[in-house]
Amino acid sequence: MKREKNKELFRKFVSRQGLKSTRQRENILDVFVSTKQHMSVEELYEKLRAAHPGIGYATVCRTLKLFAQSGIAHEIHFGDGRTRYEPAAQGEHHDHLVCTGCGTIAEFENSTIEELQTAVADGHDFLIHSHKLELYGLCARCRK
Amino acid sequence: MKREKNKELFRKFVSRQGLKSTRQRENILDVFVSTKQHMSVEELYEKLRAAHPGIGYATVCRTLKLFAQSGIAHEIHFGDGRTRYEPAAQGEHHDHLVCTGCGTIAEFENSTIEELQTAVADGHDFLIHSHKLELYGLCARCRK
DNA sequence: TTTATAATGATAATCAATATCAATAAGGAG
DNA sequence: CTCCTTATTGATATTGATTATCATTATAAA
Incomplete structure (x- = not known):
């Protein structure tokens, strides 16, 4: 299943880079992989707060950037000044x-x-x- | 010639919309049509200040937006957070x-x-x- | 000219994203 | 399991580009 694969890929990325596995990263990962496409940082932040109150906006931003670096997410700019992210499907492109x-x-x-x-x-x-x-x-x- | 055509088109746009012809708009128009492609607002502002000191940054921003509205310019976003403009060539696209x-x-x-x-x-x-x-x-x- | 209205430029405000930093958490060493 | 180094977090300040504000100035039609 694609979602689980992306989660695995990110966990490997974290360990390979000497980063740490944290509750927040897991929470964000969960919400992100099960989300509809093209969510803005703000939208993801709101969705996360609903499930995991107390999470910080900066952490969401940082983690999404990590997702992009790890290859499990694509950063998208539609020209409205907001950065969006979408789960990457390996080998595919749309x-x-x-x-x-x-x-x-x-x-x-x-x-x-x-x-x-x-x-x-x-x-x-x-x-x-x-x-x-x-x-x-x-x-x-x-x-x- | 393309440059003159764009200048004409913008002047018509200004008059059609009940806007006013000003020294600044003419100056910006001159520099813009003779510029190389994909200039950021900042780059255009610097180039303009060299030729026409005293011009305001806000005026440059506003006028470039007008250029885009009039159809003689295209607004471009490459994802680096800067807005760029390029002269439009009517009927063409690249x-x-x-x-x-x-x-x-x-x-x-x-x-x-x-x-x-x-x-x-x-x-x-x-x-x-x-x-x-x-x-x-x-x-x-x-x-x- | 006069006059109504638009434009300008300096500056403040906005907005998303990033940097800062003290407090906290992770995870390997012992 | 505890200690200890280092990464992470979250609150907040800062940044950087663009836009809004507003008093002053300029335009163009009557």
Whole structure:
């Protein structure tokens, strides 16, 4: 199961880096892996406080950064000034359809686009590490 | 010429919106249209101060936002917390290759990718308004 | 000119994220 | 199990970029 795999990966990361396993990190990990996509730090913080009162905002920020470093999370910026995180699915990648009407975010994957990206990068002698593709517009509901 | 066209477009926008033509706006317009791509607000401010001392930072911010509203500029966010602007070329669109080694930004266009994006959006009954595609990695020089 | 209104620039306010730091917790050594 | 070094936490201050405020100045139409 993906969730458990990410939890395992993070625990290995912590031990490999000589970091310590703490109650807070486990709590944040639990909530994070079972969360819906694209949560902002603020949203995750609120959700965490509900389940684990007393946790600090700074700790949430720090831990999410660790998640990104460990590879189990991706940091996302949609240009609204908030940092968002989403659980990473190893070996997969998806891009986003962002509705400017209601804020809904849908996901998609398209391997042909990915291949073309690689081709473009090759043409520039550029080595792709990661990419970001976002389509902004109106979702089906907001078009009506 | 593209630069003059953008200047004309902005002047029309100002008059159409009942805004006023000011020395500062003309100065910022001059510097902006003749600038290299992807300048941050800070960089544009510094460049402007060199040519037109006394101009305020807030005015630069406000005017760049107006440029974006008028359609002659695009606002760009690369995730480093700085807002950048680039002159818009009407009817064209390009995407970015961002080197995480030296920070260099190259541009590319690929109409096939654009078509596939439209196809993906159609499949979701989504109407694209704009999009952002950025490839992060190492440029030719940094790969060596 | 006069006059209503918009724009400017200095500065304060905002907002998310990060740094600081004293108190606490983890976990290996003995 | 206890000690001890070091990492972590959480409260708060700070940062850094952008935006709001507001008195003063400038624009452009009557």
